[in-house]
Amino acid sequence: MQAFDVIVSGAGIVGAAFALGLARANVRVAVIEPQPPRAPASEGAWDTRVYTVSPGNAEWLATLQAWQRMSAERLTRVETMQIYGDRAPGRLEFSAYEAGMRELAWVAESRELQRALWHSLEAASHVTLFAGARCADIAWARNEAQVTLENGGGLSARLVVGADGADSWVRQRAGIDVTTHDYGQLGVVANFETERGHGGVAYQWFTGEGVLAFLPLPGNRTSIVWSVPEAHGRELLAYTPEQLCAEVERASESALGALRVITPAAAFPLKRQRVARLVEPRAALIGDAAHNIHPLAGQGVNLGLRDARELAAVLTGRGAQRDCGDYALLRRFERARREDIAAVELTTDGLEKLFNSPAVWIARLRNFGLTIVDAQGPLKTALARRAAA
Ligand SMILES: Cc1cc2nc3c(=O)[nH]c(=O)nc-3n(C[C@H](O)[C@H](O)[C@H](O)COP(=O)(O)OP(=O)(O)OC[C@H]3O[C@@H](n4cnc5c(N)ncnc54)[C@H](O)[C@@H]3O)c2cc1C
Known part of the structure; x- marks a missing residue:
């Protein structure tokens, strides 16, 4: 069993940025990503998935060298x-x-940003990449969580972070309820x-x-x-x-x-998705695993990156404890994110209703x-x- 401080499930834009944020502070991170980014079929082709990235998030991504x-x-x-x-x-x-x-x-x-983040992850010390791997099982214990991969490999960590998108496997295995509106x-x-x-x-x-x-x-x-x-x-x-x-x-x-x-x-x-909680003992959700909103305000990735920034800051900032899966610490992250998430959800949903x-x-x-x-x-x-x- 390989031991880490944090296991991040999913290296989309949000999970990859979060892992880099931790690695900068010498936190030992395992990143599990079944589909690492690939080069486009023809170099120079434009990706149809295009994001507006806020200046604050762009600045943070620059501090991560991505x-x-x-x-x-x-x-x-x-x-x-x-x-x-x-x-x-x-x-x-x-x-x-x-x-x-x-x-x-x-x-x-999206593809350019994902590739930039992936290359930074490959270059980062303190990051171990499990590319092409997928989680098969997870056991929650008092002091750690243990993840079994589909290939039989075993990992343990103080905290498992679900950055595995709207159909989050971690969310489901942590027993966090989600309500979906199509x-x-x-x-x-x-x-x-x-x-x-x-x-x-x-x-x-x-x-x-x-x-x-x-x-x-x-x-x-x-x-x-x-x-x-x-x-x-x-x-x-x-x-x-x-x-x-x-x-x-x-x-x-x-x-x-x-x-x-x-x-x-x-x-x-x-679809819109709201989760009952962002954290459970030894588990936290960020990005689309934690909220899914209408794209009309172009805020999905930005909201997720702000989750990643906040969780990385709480886990590595002054006053952070050695046990980065400490529940009190995770609750601090959850409280800090509540207002921003609720405001963006309310605005996008309200505008959608108003104009329909x-x-x-x-x-x-x-x-x-x-x-x-x-x-x-x-x-x-x-x-x-x-x-x-
Ligand atoms: C049409 C459209 C337009 C949009 N436009 C914008 C925009 O302009 N601006 C903006 O900010 N947002 C926009 N969004 C929202 C944005 O696409 C999402 O918010 C964003 O992709 C979420 O990033 P994420 O990293 O949380 O999740 P994802 O991008 O879904 O990444 C999840 C990662 O987890 C991996 N994964 C999946 N299952 C597992 C598993 N079992 N184990 C481990 N890993 C797993 C996946 O391979 C993937 O790499 C738009 C969305 C749509 C639908």
Whole structure:
């Protein structure tokens, strides 16, 4: 049986970053990942899974020596965010300049970020990677947890952290209840070349057919996330590239001119998940294992990275104890994360409901609301700074 301080199950963006955060403080970490990131089929192809990463998280990833491993040519600064309601005068604009910030967010490809983090894990002392491995069993004892891998290997640690995504195995084995709400929607993603430059602007349209977001990619390129009812999502997936371009141009009112597909559409079912607890004795959850939200605010990965930052800080900070699975310590992490998680869940869920309601008075209210917020400079600055964490 190999002994560690912490076992991290899942090295997606959140699990990998967390493990690096611990390793920096000389904590001995085992990372179990059944599907380590691979190089793309053709080098230079753009990943359809694209994230907005907050400046605070980008800074943390840089302290982990991971952010700078990504090519600067594949990163884009979001300097302005324009949000449109489904009827006039609904419009809201956030500007980094007005909020006194260099950027509102960065846009990065999921695959590039995962590869950067994985290379940092490979280079880190104190990290042992179990790539291609999967957990088969777990036994919780008073002073440690013991994990058996499918290949028969055995690991023990003071703490097991579930960073294994929305269907978390650790969550299930720790007996933490989860409630799931299916939005009945698909998140359709695709990348396009655009006739006009985006100028660092990210767009979002709340339309009668769902929420369409344009995230700027380097050059004259953009990545879309279009959250639509399932039937419409399946139609979009079946379209020819020309039909898809025409549909996206129509919904975006040709904001960036003519489009050409550069990465074909893919889709993800959208659901909301809330867990009863983030911690149990010798177990903690972070990332999508701990919460799953609608992608309309582009906050899923950011929320997960803030979990990872907080848990790493609690386990390694001043006052941290030698037993990093100490329940009092884990409860401190849970309390610290409660407000941020609840606020993001409430906002994304509330916006989803507000813009999917067919009631005329709600339609007036939501569009009027955008315009009112747009007129409030200090409120906008506060919102932009909060999202930057
Ligand atoms: C359409 C769409 C668009 C999105 N856009 C954005 C955006 O713009 N910005 C943003 O912040 N978020 C966005 N999100 C959310 C984001 O994708 C997730 O929040 C994020 O991927 C969660 O990261 P994670 O590391 O917690 O989980 P995951 O990425 O799911 O990683 C989990 C890891 O665990 C591994 N694993 C699985 N099972 C096991 C097991 N049994 N044992 C060990 N390991 C296991 C997996 O192989 C994987 O590597 C979007 C989501 C969707 C659906």
